Amino acid sequence: MKKLVMISFIVALITLVACSEQSNESEGNIATEQTSGGDLVVDLSSAPVSLDPHAANDGNSLYVMSAIYDTLVFLDKDLTLKPGLAESYEQIEDTVWQLKLRQGIEFHDGTPFNAEVVKVNFDRIFDEDVASPVGFLFDMVTNVEVIDEYTVHIETEFPFVALPAHLAHPAGHMISKEAIEADYEAMENGEPPFAYVNENPIGTGYFKYESSIPGEAVTLTKNEDYWDVKANVDKVTFKVVPEDLTRIAELQTKEADIIYPVNPNDIKQLEDTDGTAVQQSDSSNLTYIGFNLEVEPFTDKRVRHAITMAIDKEELIDGIVDGVALPAQGFLAPTVYGYSDDLTPLTYDVEEAKRLLAEAGYADGFQATILTTDLRSNINIAEYAQAQLAPLGIDLSIQIAEQGAYLDATAQGNHELFVGSWGTVTLDADYGLYGMFHSSNIGAPGNRSFIQNDEVDALLEAARKEMDEATRLELYKEVQQLLVDEAPLVPVYHSILLAGLRDNVEGYFQYPSSFLFLRDVELKE
The missing domain is CATH 3.40.190.10 (Periplasmic binding protein-like II)
Known part of the structure; x- marks a missing residue:
């Protein structure tokens, strides 16, 4: 039986503190009949x-x-x-x-x-x-x-x-x-x-x-x-299966019960296979192309603007993820408290991008390297950027690294451009912005663009200290617009979480942060 499940989340985190004094009666200390058992296999990338x-x-x-x-x-x-x-x-x-x-x-x-x-x-x-x-x-x-x-x-x-x-x-x-x-x-x-x-x-x-x-x-x-x-x-085994198609094959042959992630291009294959389905969930994630602001020519905001304006996000989303994503105008997903839909983004404009490059002294372009993990969708984004920037004279080489090496390189600043992602796990703008853009978090904590901007820092600090809801939201809107203008990265899209499941898997849930919640999973006969 084929089914495509879309879980829509409406988040209003300002209600959370109001709930803080309640006891955990809805989730905890409730006896439930344990009927499933069995060994669960989850393939990760x-x-x-x-x-x-x-x-x-x-x-x-x-x-x-x-x-x-x-x-x-x-x-x-x-x-x-x-x-x-x-x-x-x-x-x-x-x-x-x-x-x-x-x-x-x-x-x-x-x-x-x-x-x-x-x-x-x-x-x-x-x-x-x-x-x-x-x-x-x-x-x-x-x-x-x-x-x-x-x-x-x-x-x-x-x-x-x-x-x-x-x-x-x-x-x-x-x-x-x-x-x-x-x-x-x-x-x-x-x-x-x-x-x-x-x-x-x-x-x-x-x-x-x-x-x-x-x-x-x-x-x-x-x-x-x-x-x-x-x-x-009774048991769960997380298997490391880096190749997308191998994960799909293991789901189809019942070697795996759940696989994550699923490449959007592979949805139809799983939906057309007897016994498998794809569950879609809204995310709090941002996929982006980042700049190292300590490396020339990305120290020049005009260069960052030019590259941002040379990326056609709609075409990228349609071509790489089969349209299964939301174009990102800023840095927070709609599921995150503090998200604003009232920003003025840098729009796709190749001619303006060429003008800005010439103004910055790079009329003939330059050479650079973009670093990505070995995840297929990230490689595809790097290849798309390579093609889109070529008409500007930017000769982009692609460097592919496994996850650990990628994290080390971007934490230490051994990169120029990079394909990255960030999940706002807390669903609150403080984590979504402070971790990625405050100067105190350069490197491994999350600021892999190495942006150091006093005005950004001041706004983020003011917002996290503010107790009035309306004022706090206004501060987050202001800092988001400032970050759009500073362009430490190109916000590309907010992903839709895609997990592949065997049809006998019930009770699976995935948070907007992408975390898997496996406690309630059952394996039905």
């Missing part, structure tokens, strides 16, 4: 960079870790923030949040979850010797205080209304205190930070770590002692 929540912020790492760990606050399938490991959270002062923790929860190693564990996790994120690449998510936090065994206060430098959304990010996954202490011991013995936890990931999640084959697969087993609704399947 790349291996996780790490299984340590404080070490990685790439999609494939987060897909796996989200099944192993829990957060203090979580986003439910209605895209509403709910208490997670914290049974309640409340902003008791402008700069103080109180979290009451659930009692009786144990980590996979049998150790208790409590306030001291929360403090140890945050202390590690802030530890300069550890140098967590996700520390920017909590850089407004000044202190985490243990009030009693199950109460913590989180103090912030300024009023920060988006803190619950940040606590729901996978960077806020809670790791066993014993695992963290073992990781520090390993560091003292010469191991790099994160090595122990990566090999011994211990959370409180609905699956627990069983084994891994580096670069090939990670296997998790059902946590029979899970504190909330238990997983339906």
